[in-house]
Amino acid sequence: MRLLCHCGTLRQAARAITSLYDAQLAKHGIRITQYTILATLGRAEGVSTSQLADDLLMDQTTLSRTLATLRTKGLVEADVGDDLRMRFWSLTPNGSELLRACESDWRAAQDELYRRAGKRHVKALDAQIYDLASKLIED
Template identity: 85%
Template structure:
């Protein structure tokens, strides 16, 4: 169904793309939303919930729920900051191992998206969506 709402149309596309990635990652017991957070945590220093939320444009409640799930699976760990309400997140060894194990299937999802929609089209769309998001968060 073609929607008149730009937000609704973007969400339709996001659900279709999410489904493609989730299918590739299913054998690892992880969803693309979780994989994206693991990728974002693949860095040398722990990162605060607030910083991660800002970087991923996720509200903190949604991010906190996903981080809690990843923590239960022992894929991420948190340490308290100076303010005990702050948490700094990092990958565990198990999280790093899972991230590395998923990479080829994530790449397969990327290639499948390119195959179905055209690599140039997907890359151009990606640039446009990133530019749109950047403009909308400037305020």
């Protein structure tokens, strides 16, 4: 069903794309939301919860719940900062290993999305959505 609401339409697309990635990552026991956090930490370890939330445009409460799940699975760890309320997150060796193991399946999801929607179209849409998000968070 085509919606009149731009937000609703974007959420429909996000759910459809999420299911494509989740299907590829299922054999590893993680979802794309968890993979994205692992991949982000794989590029910049020792990231505070608030910085990670800002980078991912995520609510801190939702991020904290997901990080707790990843910590329970032994994939991430947190160091306490000078302020005992601050946590600085990084991958554990198991988290790094899982991230490497998932890469080919993540790439397969990317390729499937390109195949279904057209690589040029997906890349253009990605750039437009990123620009839109950047403009909205500036305010």
